[in-house]
Amino acid sequence: MRKTTRRLGTGRTIATAAAAALVSFAVPACSAGADDHRATPAPTGPSATAPGATVSPAAPTPSPPASSYALSTAPRTVPSVREHTPARGPGWKPAPAARVVVAPADSAALADEGRLLAGELHLGYAESGQEQPGDVRLALGARGSGPAESYTLTVQGGRVTITGPDEAGVFYGTRTLKQEIRGAGSAPEGTVKDAPAKPQRGLNLDIARKNFTPGWIEDRLREMADLKLNQLGLHFSDDQAFRIASDTHPEIVSTPHLTKADVREITALAARLHIAVVPEIDSPGHLGAVLRAHPELQLRDAAGRAVKGAVDISNPASARLVDDLLREYLPLFPAGAWHLGADEYQALVVKDPQASFPQLASAARARYGAAARVQDLATGWLNDRAAVVRPSGKALKAWNDGIFRGGVVQAAADIQAEYWTGKEYGARPPAEYLSSGRKVVNLNDEFLYYVLGEPNQFTYPTGQRIYEQWTPLVLRGTAAVPASYDAQILGARLAVWCDLAASQTPAQVAAGIRMPLAALSQKLWDPRPPQAPWSEFRSLAGRLGP
Numbered sequence: 138m139r140k141t142t143r144r145l146g147t148g149r150t151i152a153t154a155a156a157a158a159l160v161s162f163a164v165p166a167c168s169a170g171a172d173d174h175r176a177t178p179a180p181t182g183p184s185a186t187a188p189g190a191t192v193s194p195a196a197p198t199p200s201p202p203a204s205s206y207a208l209s210t211a212p213r214t215v216p217s218v219r220e221h222t223p224a225r226g227p228g229w230k231p232a233p234a235a236r237v238v239v240a241p242a243d244s245a246a247l248a249d250e251g252r253l254l255a256g257e258l259h260l261g262y263a264e265s266g267q268e269q270p271g272d273v274r275l276a277l278g279a280r281g282s283g284p285a286e287s288y289t290l291t292v293q294g295g296r297v298t299i300t301g302p303d304e305a306g307v308f309y310g311t312r313t314l315k316q317e318i319r320g321a322g323s324a325p326e327g328t329v330k331d332a333p334a335k336p337q338r339g340l341n342l343d344i345a346r347k348n349f350t351p352g353w354i355e356d357r358l359r360e361m362a363d364l365k366l367n368q369l370g371l372h373f374s375d376d377q378a379f380r381i382a383s384d385t386h387p388e389i390v391s392t393p394h395l396t397k398a399d400v401r402e403i404t405a406l407a408a409r410l411h412i413a414v415v416p417e418i419d420s421p422g423h424l425g426a427v428l429r430a431h432p433e434l435q436l437r438d439a440a441g442r443a444v445k446g447a448v449d450i451s452n453p454a455s456a457r458l459v460d461d462l463l464r465e466y467l468p469l470f471p472a473g474a475w476h477l478g479a480d481e482y483q484a485l486v487v488k489d490p491q492a493s494f495p496q497l498a499s500a501a502r503a504r505y506g507a508a509a510r511v512q513d514l515a516t517g518w519l520n521d522r523a524a525v526v527r528p529s530g531k532a533l534k535a536w537n538d539g540i541f542r543g544g545v546v547q548a549a550a551d552i553q554a555e556y557w558t559g560k561e562y563g564a565r566p567p568a569e570y571l572s573s574g575r576k577v578v579n580l581n582d583e584f585l586y587y588v589l590g591e592p593n594q595f596t597y598p599t600g601q602r603i604y605e606q607w608t609p610l611v612l613r614g615t616a617a618v619p620a621s622y623d624a625q626i627l628g629a630r631l632a633v634w635c636d637l638a639a640s641q642t643p644a645q646v647a648a649g650i651r652m653p654l655a656a657l658s659q660k661l662w663d664p665r666p667p668q669a670p671w672s673e674f675r676s677l678a679g680r681l682g683p
Contacts, residue, residue: 201227203224203225203226203326204225205225206225206226206227206326207225208223208224208225209221209223209224209225209226209228209325209326209327210223210325211223211325211329212313212316212317212320212321212324212325212329213317213320213321213677214313214316214317214320214681215316215364215655215658215659215674215677215678215681215682216364216365216658216659216661216662216663217659217662217663217667217668217669218313218329218331219330219331219332219662219663219665220329220330220331221325221327221328221329221330222327222328222330223325223326223327224292224293224326224327224328225326226292226293226294226326227295227326228292228323228324228325228326229271229273229292229295229296229297229323229324229326230318230322230323230324231258231259231260231318232271234261234269234270234271235260235261235269235271235272235273236255236260236261236262236263236269236271236272236273237251237252237254237255237258237260237261237262237263237272237273237274237275238251238262238263238264238265238267238268238272238273238274238275239251239262239263239264239265239274239275239276240264240265240266240274240276241264241265241266243275243276243277244264246277246304247275247276247277247304247307248264249409250275250304250307250308250311251264251275253311253409254273254275254311254314254315257315258273258314258315258318260273268296270295270296271295271296272296272297273296273297273298273299273314274296274297274298274299275299275300275307275310275311276298276299276300276307277300277301277302277303277304277307278300278301278302279302280302280303281302282302283301283302283306283332284302284332285302285303285305285306285332285336286301286303286305286306286309286332286333286336286367287301287302287306287330287331287332287333288300288301288306288307288309288310288313288329288330288331288332289301289310289328289329289330289331290310290313290314290324290328290329290331291327291328291329292324292325292326292327292328293326293327293328297314297324299311299314304411305367305411306332308362308410308411309331309333309365309411310329310331312362312363312365313329313331315363316363316681319680319681320677320680320681333365333661333662334609334661334662334663334664335609335626335627335628335629335661335662336367336627336628337367337368337578337627337628337629337630338365338366338367338368338628338629338630338657338658338661338662339361339366339367339368339369339370339412339628339630339631340357340361340366340368340369340370340630340631340632340633340650340654341369341370341372341580341630341631341632341633342354342357342369342370342371342372342633343372343375343632343633343634343635344371344372344373344380344395345372345373345374345375345377345378345379345380345426345635346375346377346378346634346635346636346638347589347635347638347643348378348380348393348394349643350643351395351399351402351403353643353647354369354403355402355403355406356647356683357369357647358403358406358407358410358412359410360651360654360682360683361410361412361654362410362411362412363681363682364654364655364658365658365662366412366654366657366658366661367411367412367413368412368413368415368474368628368630369407369412369413369414369415370415370417370476370630370632371414371415371416371417372417372419372476373395373416373417373418374417374418374419374423374424374426374427375419375423375425375426375446376423376424376425376426376445376446377391377425377426377638378391378394378426379391379394379426379427380393380394380395381394381395381397381400381466381469382394382395382396382397383462383465384465385461385462385464385465386427386430386458386461386462388430388431389426389427389429389430389431391426397469400469400470401469404469404470404471404472407472408471408472413472413473413474414470414472415470415472415474415475415476415534416466416469416470416475416476417475417476417477417478417534418459418462418463418466418476418477418478419476419477419478419479419480420448420459420477420478420479420518420522421447421448421450421455421459421479421482421515421518422446422447422478422479422480422481422482422483423446423478423480423481424446424447424448424459425445425446427448427458428446428448431458433454434448434449434452434454434455434458435447435448435449436448436449436450436483436484436494436497437449438487438493438494439492439493439494439495444483444484445483446483447482447483447484449496449497450497450500450514450515450518451496451497451499451500451514456518456521456522459522460522460525463522463525463526464525467526467529467531472531473530473531473532474531474532474533474534475526475529475531475532475533475534476534476535476555477519477522477523477526477533477534477535477539477552478535478536478539479515479518479519479535479536479538479539479540480535480536480537480538480539480557480561481536481538481561482515482539484497484511484515485511485512485515485562485563486561486562490510490511490512491510491511494511497511497514498510498511500514501513501514501517504517505517505545505546506545508545509544509545509546510544510545512541512544512563513544513545513546515539515541516540516541516544516546516547516548517546519535519539519540519548519549519552520546520548520549523549523551523552527551532551532553533549533551533552533553534552534553534555534578535548535552535553535554535555536554536555536557537554537555537556537557537558537564537565537567537570537577538557538558538561538562538563538564539563540552540554540563540570540575541563542563542565542569550574550575552575553575553576553577553578553627554570554575554576554577554578555577555578555580556570556577556578556579556580556581556612556613557580557581557582557586557632558582558613559613559614566613567612567613567618568618568619568622571618571622571625571626574625575625576625576626576627577612577625577626577627578626578627578628578629578630579609579611579612579626579628579629579630580629580630580632581607581611581612581613581614581629582595582632583613583614583615584598584602584603584606584607584611585598585603585607585629585630585631585632585653585657586598586632586634587631587632587633587634587646587649587650587653588634588636589633589634589635589636589637589638589640589641589646590636590637590640590641591640592636592637593636597649598631598653599652599653600651600652600653600654600655600656600671600675600678601652601656601671601675603653603656603657603660604656604659604660604667604671604674605667605671607660608660609623609626609628609629609660609661610622610623610626612626628661629657629660629661631650631653631654631657633646633650651678651682651683652675652678655674655678655682656674659674
């Protein structure tokens, strides 16, 4: 994901990012802050030399030969590095004169990464082609020189070099170095070569049913970045509330809510941390907050009873309102994906949708022919909303139970199925989506659903269960799909749903998801079975985390 380069230290969010990182992963202070370029102070005291005197430089202290050091061991990080080539030598630790150095040719791309790391490790920062002993050099390699988000971190000769084919890879190399210093005080001699197993790794956050402040969300972004997670799903519209300010339909917005300025700061921080913020306006269900302001769009059954949260998709005004919102928010979220929702449309959970909702059945036949059913009209709704978003170039997502089998209308092939359940109406076993060629993201509700208050037999997920029993292939229940489908499974997110919003405070939510997120990051980054037992991993994650 590309980002707009902005200097850390400019504006509230950027300054907060560096400050919070210093607090959460602090190392002993070595010198001044990140923007100090390390001018050497004039000597003072009895040994100061008189002006004009000739000074012979002090002889450098000779370093012990490399052969005198034991062979290094792999750094201990979360997630663990996938390959480490050991070497003999003293390794690297922050020193008073050390700097993070970015070559001028790479400064537009890597200045943010360099300044952030310098602030975290209390080093100087310089944009220079000249290196000094103790420096950390960040550099972009040639595009295509490695997998996306990969990096190489080399510790040799008292210096550190981090390179990658893209900005995200270099950034993840800095996260590894930061954890090495946080955990052991030094980085071991040798070379790390590292890359993620899955391209989508992250957290899904329901801010519709529970208000979370911008600062709380930004803190989660920083924690995610250190775990090399790269996607934050933001579910901001539901029956309970609509949580982002709107210019086209201000009447639907709840109090409290995020302003557009809040969202811009959140997405700007996310971009600098290489996290895509993926918004979701769920439709045609879960629109209760919209319907309170627009009751004329409410779906009613044949007896005239209102259907909770559902808009009447046979009414063109319903589509116009949702499309207004899609077009309004598309530029507010610059990252490359959009979630269309589509789950739990209540017209499709009754025994006979055609009889219960004759207006929907009639509209389906009018548009798609005599054999069309209500599910075809719902699929057409999904495809129409996808057509509004598609010109933006964003990847399209929808919940798996909004993508139906059979029917005369099929969901567009480029919509990723976000698989969360096999229990809802319309849901199918994961292999049905995969065998049709559709790409899938794992949000397995038995492992990855953190539902506040634990209603409907949900229990809070644990890091241990994810670490020991779950893999990206476990899409439904506890059974894995065949490994031949691995490439179609793009990754996974831990999902926070605020069904009983008052059951936990924001601080309790943050604490509750910390270990599940750490375990998830491990399983999405390294496809091998974990090498450390859970107790050891938990202890390490506890030391490295905030």
